[in-house]
Amino acid sequence: MEFKSLKFPKEFIFGASTAAYQIEGGAYEDGKGLSIWDTFCKQPGRILNGDTGDEACDFYHRYKDDIKIMKEMGLDSFRFSISWPRVFPEGTGKVNQKGLDFYNSLVDELRAASIEPYLTLNHWDMPQSLQDQGGWLNKDTAKHFADYSRFMCENLSDRVKFWTTHNEPHCVASAGHVAGIFAPGHKDIKEGLQVTHNLNLAHGLAVQAMRQSGSAGNKYGIVLAVFPYYPATASIHDHRAAQRWDGYFSRCFLDPIFKGSYPEDMVEYFGDKFPEVTEQELSVISEPIDMLGINCYFRRIIENDPKNAFIGGREFKPRDAAYTQMDWPIYPECLFEVLSMLDKDYDIPELYIIENGAAFHDEVSPDGKVHDARRTRYLHAHIEQAKRAVEQGINLKGYFVWSFLDNFEWALGYSRRFGIVYVDYPTQKRIVKDSGKWYSELLRYNQSLR
Numbered sequence: 001m002e003f004k005s006l007k008f009p010k011e012f013i014f015g016a017s018t019a020a021y022q023i024e025g026g027a028y029e030d031g032k033g034l035s036i037w038d039t040f041c042k043q044p045g046r047i048l049n050g051d052t053g054d055e056a057c058d059f060y061h062r063y064k065d066d067i068k069i070m071k072e073m074g075l076d077s078f079r080f081s082i083s084w085p086r087v088f089p090e091g092t093g094k095v096n097q098k099g100l101d102f103y104n105s106l107v108d109e110l111r112a113a114s115i116e117p118y119l120t121l122n123h124w125d126m127p128q129s130l131q132d133q134g135g136w137l138n139k140d141t142a143k144h145f146a147d148y149s150r151f152m153c154e155n156l157s158d159r160v161k162f163w164t165t166h167n168e169p170h171c172v173a174s175a176g177h178v179a180g181i182f183a184p185g186h187k188d189i190k191e192g193l194q195v196t197h198n199l200n201l202a203h204g205l206a207v208q209a210m211r212q213s214g215s216a217g218n219k220y221g222i223v224l225a226v227f228p229y230y231p232a233t234a235s236i237h238d239h240r241a242a243q244r245w246d247g248y249f250s251r252c253f254l255d256p257i258f259k260g261s262y263p264e265d266m267v268e269y270f271g272d273k274f275p276e277v278t279e280q281e282l283s284v285i286s287e288p289i290d291m292l293g294i295n296c297y298f299r300r301i302i303e304n305d306p307k308n309a310f311i312g313g314r315e316f317k318p319r320d321a322a323y324t325q326m327d328w329p330i331y332p333e334c335l336f337e338v339l340s341m342l343d344k345d346y347d348i349p350e351l352y353i354i355e356n357g358a359a360f361h362d363e364v365s366p367d368g369k370v371h372d373a374r375r376t377r378y379l380h381a382h383i384e385q386a387k388r389a390v391e392q393g394i395n396l397k398g399y400f401v402w403s404f405l406d407n408f409e410w411a412l413g414y415s416r417r418f419g420i421v422y423v424d425y426p427t428q429k430r431i432v433k434d435s436g437k438w439y440s441e442l443l444r445y446n447q448s449l450r
């Protein structure tokens with residue numbers, strides 16, 4: 001496929017993203033402690049088809065072969081997360097040496113393959129033992145997270161330069177503590193707001209801790225899911241509902257981190273449910289960071305819905321849009337619009353798209369290949385929007401596709417495939433999909449211009 005319209009600056013990096021609980025497996029192996037997702041998956045009815053991350057893609061054992069595929073594909077970078085309980089089975093205290101050995105080996109293999117590791121410390125799999133002490137509701141967890149982050153930085157930052165604290169903290173707060181569809185499965189608005197603040201605090205403490213102990217030249221940041229929000233109609237009620245969603249899901253993280261304060265409209269809207277916040281805490285949360293990772297898959301169209309006690313709105317699904325298997329509307333401009341908003345409203349040194357991709361129903365054809373043309377079209381259209389942002393002078397430094405492998409999609413189990421590499425779970429066989437081959441050609445084209 002012609003790539004001239006997808007020519008990026010020489011220093012722009014292309015990668016692929018994953019997360020520990022979704023790909024590693026080895027959930028009870030080599031001294032790893034329980035995570036809240038290990039226990040959540042065992043609760044009847046929580047996960048579609050009763051799926052778990054017990055084995056997932058068996059990346060814990062197959063990572064060397066997977067890195068060979070990454071190298072053949074030409075990935076510049078691979079984003080992964082650390083399973084906190086694999087290194088600290090109890091969340092604090094005693095280190096599980098075999099867990100640390102795994103991540104040391106993973107990083108060594110990536111570097112040997114000339115693939116830049118891009119690391120996330122919390123992609124939702126909180127140690128169960130800390131959850132038993134209140135989890136993110138307990139501010140002590142923020143301190144434990146900073147200690148864990150410092151430890152990982154001391155051990156890996158000679159080979160890992162990119163460090164992000166949380167992935168999509170809004171999911172932990174809202175899906176995990178308000179909607180109850182993610183671990184730990186709580187349903188309490190006040191809890192969800194307190195967790196929002198405690199996650200922000202943990203982020204700031206971790207950045208401070210890593211900056212004290214990590215190598216010079218490290219880049220520290222966070223990965224946030226940020227979407228463009230649209231009102232479903234011109235009514236003021238829908239406009240206000242869209243603003244509330246943008247306020248909670250985006251600005252309750254962006255504003256304290258980059259502006260040192262929570263959005264006033266959110267503090268006002270949530271009233272006495274909003275947590276107590278001190279100036280000292282805001283000072284920690286707004287510890288300067290070097291980069292912001294953005295996960296953006298689609299735009300969110302919101303209509304007012306007073307029955308939604310949390311935030312007073314619901315998503316509107318226009319009939320004339322095309323949708324992915326996640327029932328997400330396909331709207332490639334979402335990347336350009338989000339990047340433009342961030343560039344205009346915040347002072348962010350570097351931006352990376354850390355997750356963008358699509359779930360579609362995939363099958364292995366009789367020729368043994370996976371002809372996923374819709375995913376290739378999705379990636380092409382969205383990467384074009386990333387290029388548009390770069391051409392407008394927005395400081396976008398990289399694009400990572402979600403995901404390298406088909407993997408465990410949380411409450412939907414293995415029913416959704418996002419990978420550019422197909423995983424036949426019964427055999428763990430990998431098949432590079434047509435979209436993976438296309439992505440590889442795109443990378444090779446850009447690398448040929450460096």
Ligand SMILES: OC[C@H]1NNC[C@@H](O)[C@@H]1O
Binds near residue numbers: 019022295402
């Ligand atoms: O839903 C697709 C992805 N979205 N961001 C977080 C990841 O863990 C999800 O699999």
